[in-house]
Amino acid sequence: MVMTSIFTSAHLPVRSVSLPTRVELEPQPLLQSLKSFQDSSYNAKVTPFGLEEIQAALIGLAELYNSVGELVQSSSTQQALVHYKEGKLVEEALNESVVLIDSCSSARDIILMMKQNIQNLQSALRRKGANSSIESHIRAYYSFRRKAKKDIVSCLSALKRMENDRTTNFSLLDIPNHDLLPLIRLLREARSISISIFRELLAFLSAPVGKGKARGWLLVSQLMPVIKSGSEKGKKIANELENVDIALRSLLGQGRGNCGNDNKAEVEIAQRRLGTLASSFEGIESGLDCMFRCLVKHRVCFLNMLVH
Template structure:
C-alpha cells in the first residue's frame, strides 16, 4: 500500500549494540512498510478486511518489540545522556492521537457489531412485510450515516498528526538518531493503517450514486493527493459496502412492494459475512489498543525516571 508521503521504501538499520533484537525490529518495520506500500499497488486490489487485520496484527507485534528496545539500558542511557525530552514528548503526543484513533475505531466496530446482530435477529424473527423490518433497516442506515461523520472527524485528526510529523533533526550520535527515526516511522505507519481502517469502515461501493458525495469529503481528508488518488483507483467494495448496497436495495423493495414477500437470503448472508469481519477487526484493534497503552507507559517512564 502506498504510504501517504508517496516516498520510496527506505530501510532503517539499527545498530546491534542497542539491543540484541535490533535486527528483528528492523526486519519487522521494513516488512510492514513494504507490505503497506505494495499491497495496493494494483488498482484491481479491493480494500479488504484481511489486509487491514494483517496490518493491525503486524503493528501490534512491532509495538511489542519496540517496548523491549525502549526498556533496554543502552537506549535509556542514550536518551537520558542527550537530554532528548523534546523527542519523547513528541512521541507521547503521537501516542495520545493514536490512542484516540484506536478508541474511536474500537467504539465504531462495537456499535457496528451490535447493529448488525440486531438486524440479523430481526430478519430471523420477523416476517417480511412487518413494518418493524423496515424500521430496523432504517436504524442501521442511520447508524452508518452517523458513523461516517465520526470517521471524517478522526481522519481530520490523523491528517493533522501526519502534518506535524516533520520533526527537527537532532545533533545526536548515530544509535540515538536511529531510535528517534524508528519511533517516528512507527508512528507514521500506524497513522496510515488507521486511516485505511477508517476508510474501510466508511466508504461504500463506488457504484452507488449516494457514495460519491461522501467519497468527495473523505478523499479531501486523505490528502496528500497521492494517497487519495491511489484509493480512488481501487475497488472500494468490501464487507461493509456490500451490506450497504443490499440494505438500500431491500429498503427500496419494502417501500415499493409493501406487504409483499421479499427474499432476504442474500442480505442475511452479507450480514453474516460482515459480522465475522467486524469481530476479527475488533479483536485486532483491541490487541493494538493494549500495545499502544503499554507504549505510552514506556515513554512516560523515560520522562519520569
C-alpha cells in the same frame, strides 16, 4: 489484492538488543511486510483492502510496537532519549501516542456499535414477517453510519496533522548521538505505518451511505493521501461493507412492504453478507484490542522515562 500473505507468520522473529550499541534494530521481515501494506494504501486500488487484510496489518503493527518496547528497556537507552534536547523525543512519542490511542479507541467504539446494529438487522431478517421492522432497522443502521462519520473525520484530521507535523519530521542528520538513530528511525516507521493502517480502517468504515453521502465522503477523501495518477483504471470490487450495502438497498427497493414475502433470495443474501461482515468485525475488534494494549504500554513506557 491479497495482502494476508505478507503476514503469514503469526510471530515473526525479532532481534532484541540494548542501546547504545550501534546495531541494526529494525525487525526487517515484519517491517517490510507492513511497508508493503502502507505503500498499497497510498495508491488507488482496483481491489480495495478488506477487513482480513486490515486485521493482519493491525496484528503486525502490534508486533512492531512490542519490538520497540523491547528496544527501549535498557536504562542507557532511556537516559539517551530523555537527555536528547531535554526530552524532545520522549515528548513527541507521548504526543503521538495520544492521537493513535484515540484513533484506535474511536475505531473500536464504532465497530462495537456497528456490530449491535448488524445483530438487530439479523434478528429482523430472521423474523421475516415484520417488514416494517426490517426497513426501520436498515434505516437505523444507515443513520448510525452517517453519525459515525463525524468521529471518523475528526480522527482522520488528527492523523493528518500528526503526519504533517514538521516538528516530528526533523532530519535524522540533526541527531548528534548516532547510537540513537536506529531506534528513532524505527519509532518514525512505527508512527508512519500506524497512520496508514488506522487511516485505511477509518476510510473503510466511512464508506458512502445513502442521502448526503457525497458531502460526507468528500470530507473523508480530502483527508486521505493523494492518489497517484493513472492508478484508477479497472472496475472497483466491493468490500465486505459495500456488499452489505448493496444487499440492504436491494431489500429497500423491493416495492416497500414486500420484505420477507416475494424476495426470499434477497433476504438470504443480506443475511449471509451481514454474517460475513459481523465475523470480519470480530477479527478487527480483536486486532484493535491488541493494538490498544500495545499503544497504552508504549505510552506508559515513555511516561516512566520522565518520572525516573
